[in-house]
Amino acid sequence: MRAEELMALGAVVPVVVLHDVENAVPLAKALVAGGLPVIEVTLRTEAALESIRRIAAEVPGAVVGAGTIVSDQNVKDAAAAGSKFLVSPGCTDRLRGAMTDSGLPFLPGVATASEALALLEHGVTAMKFFPAKAAGGAPYIRSLGGPLPQITFCPTGGITLETAPDYLALPNIGCVGGTWLTPDDAVKAGDWSRVEKLAAAAAALR
Numbered sequence: 001m002r003a004e005e006l007m008a009l010g011a012v013v014p015v016v017v018l019h020d021v022e023n024a025v026p027l028a029k030a031l032v033a034g035g036l037p038v039i040e041v042t043l044r045t046e047a048a049l050e051s052i053r054r055i056a057a058e059v060p061g062a063v064v065g066a067g068t069i070v071s072d073q074n075v076k077d078a079a080a081a082g083s084k085f086l087v088s089p090g091c092t093d094r095l096r097g098a099m100t101d102s103g104l105p106f107l108p109g110v111a112t113a114s115e116a117l118a119l120l121e122h123g124v125t126a127m128k129f130f131p132a133k134a135a136g137g138a139p140y141i142r143s144l145g146g147p148l149p150q151i152t153f154c155p156t157g158g159i160t161l162e163t164a165p166d167y168l169a170l171p172n173i174g175c176v177g178g179t180w181l182t183p184d185d186a187v188k189a190g191d192w193s194r195v196e197k198l199a200a201a202a203a204a205l206r
């Protein structure tokens with residue numbers, strides 16, 4: 001699957017921070033039931049890799065990937081855990097090389113035209129735009145689309161259900177990402193019906 005195809009699977013990619021592996025499967029099932037099959041588990045917690053393993057093995061319909069990829073080792077660990085895609089907050093030549101070598105679709109992070117051009121030189125046309133709101137939001141990404149219409153972005157960072165439509169209305173947006181679908185208090189409480197409702201509201205945006 002190409003990264004552009006991945007972005008077409010859902011309007012919103014839930015960005016998930018899991019502290020307890022026991023929450024991984026019920027949380028992913030709630031997101032899939034709500035209509036969001038693509039799930040990014042961030043490699044920011046001890047529980048992340050085992051969570052990816054469990055979701056990949058136990059949640060039919062989920063397309064689980066790894067976020068917060070910042071090193072070659074992260075790429076190897078994420079691939080070994082069964083990740084279907086990779087997402088990084090920024091990118092270097094070395095990281096791009098490692099992600100390309102993995103054979104998995106990936107969304108390398110950029111926030112400027114120069115960073116986007118550096119990836120474009122290597123044939124990469126799908127990118128994460130981060131941190132979306134702080135870097136200039138939808139107007140900024142719209143502006144990048146003038147000279148760089150061949151790039152499709154997945155903006156993340158500071159996006160909410162209310163602001164997501166501003167991004168999704170742009171021709172150079174594949175999908176948006178965010179943590180708002182899995183609030184910490186809902187996850188801690190195991191309130192999966194709330195997560196499913198948040199996912200359903202997000203899925204309805206497209």
Ligand code: 3PG
Nearest residue numbers: 015156157158159178179
């Ligand atoms: C991330 O990769 O951390 C995302 O940008 C999540 O940002 P958010 O918490 O603002 O949605």
